[in-house]
Amino acid sequence: MAKLNLNNVRKSYGKVPVIHGVSIDIEDGEFVTLVGPSGCGKSTLLRMIAGLEPITGGEISIGDRIVNDLAPRDRDIAMVFQSYALYPHKNVADNMGYALKLAKRPQQEIERRVNEAAEVLDLTPLLGRKPAQLSGGQRQRVAMGRAIVRDPKVFLFDEPLSNLDAKLRVAMRAEIKELQHRLKTTTVYVTHDQIEAMTMADRIVVMRAGIVEQVGRPLELYDSPSNVFVASFMGSPAMNLITGSVAEEAGKFEFVSEGGARLPLDGSVPAKRRDKLVLGVRPEHISLVDAGTVNSFTSKVVVTEPTGAETLISSRIGSTEIVVAVRDRFEVAMGDEAQFAFNFERLHYFDAENGQRLS
């Protein structure tokens, strides 16, 4: 167990920079996810921590030791690959014990630790099998087991669940979280799935194009995203973002969208950039109300998508399509007009020019 510090870490392939100075301090025992769209550099960053990719600039330290120039084997880390990377010519027990064997630990100790890990992950009956004889979920567990057998300073996960089917993924998600909580090993977990990031992490690092966009606790990111990218990336269905301006008339505020739709607002509108800003509102912070309610607006329903737990209503505000999530069952037909209202306390405002949060 150890702290993990990244200090202005950079990476270029030839002249092309891919990581532009990332600094993150990860506490001892913390579970941090790196999340972002494909190609944002999250896997590269993880591989740099592992020592599989050389570092162009900056400093990575594990514990209090700078590991920039250490080989992967000297960093005391364990990694779980997306493809699991099990040695096909070794059985499950040998796969799990290989690192200990290379570290020249006594055979008895290797057996004991492999058996313990197998017990934890329900792999005991499979110890004698070869990877080819295992199902996807079982291979994933072996890869996990191989990591925990070593009791390393840091766990690194590179999208370990993306090859599993949806149901298994949800189950493994909880299992990994529980396991990490029990072992209290510092963990860096890379995923492109924001739900995985939200549900598992103590803290989330949102990345885009080699830059850290925001670092924070899951709900912090959800409730106050620092820019348009984080706002649209975290949450499913995504936050509605409407570009427009704010008009004030006799102390009453209105949002005028680009398509000309007028939406009532309250006084919490930020003072600056009123001429061009982005209004952000999550689907669950818009509600269906009765006609005639104050501070409501009318809009045409384009599509309704009932998912059981909630119903997603697509509607059009000016030129922007918005999604509204309602918990109650409303019988609204496509093409009908409906009355909506914002939850004013949950509105977000961003600068339309640079995408940064205004309030």
Add this chain to the structure above:
Amino acid sequence: MSASQADPVPETKKSGSVLDERSKFMLGRVLTYGILVLAVVLIVFPMYWMISISLKLPREIYRTPSLWPQVFTLENYRILIADKGFLRPILNSLLVSTVVTVISVLISSFAAYSMVRFRYRFKGVIGRIILFAYLTPTSLLFIPLSILMARLQLGNSLHGLILVYLTFSLPLSTWLLQGYFRGVPRELEEQGMIDGLSRLGALLRIVLPLSAPGIAAVSIFTFTGAWNELLLALVLVTSETERTAPLALNYLITSDVLPWGPLMAGAVISSVPLMVLYFIAQHFMVQGLTAGSVKG
């Protein structure tokens, strides 16, 4: 299940042709085996002929070509080994082929690994040059090579022969191994390095074992190439003690006299090491060794 049971079972149509399904199946079988037997005969008969001639007396060889020797004799083998000293060339051939194979596999493993895993300048060009070197015909190179070997004081020696054979075997071995190494997922090596191996260790303990079919194929190819090679040996080796097996067989022929008995006995003896090698290597050539390592 219940749904399909409820469906009416479609009636099997009586085929209008003269042959029913079973006869068609049998005919297919007969044809398949017929063609296979033909292929086996084509391959095995020359070998049988070689062995049978090596066991015949000269008068039987030259007069009546019979399928089966009327009198079995080991006289041809005695002449070959005792009178012509054929064991020496066999040993020379074994030495040359083994050394060429071992060195070839070693060097080409490293070369292929570097081509597959590392990034460096001119990699593509080097790869193409390697293939190009293989495509150059031997007959175009034997004179420059013999001059080169003479200058290096390696003419008329097995060392020189080994060096020359390596120049032909290395490009192909490197090329072949690249393909096999590419098939080993990079993550496996990386996992190995995280588990405690150095890069060299990962190559030796993970990549090479998983490329066993490739190593076996390359070994067979190189060994067979060196074992059967005649042209370069003919040019480079002059003294009797340094002759390889094909060369020694060639020297059994004096002007227009072909001593078929001893020649065929030599061919039989020369075939044995190759047969043993193929038998062993076949065991390693089982494909699909990396199955289950990573999810594709």
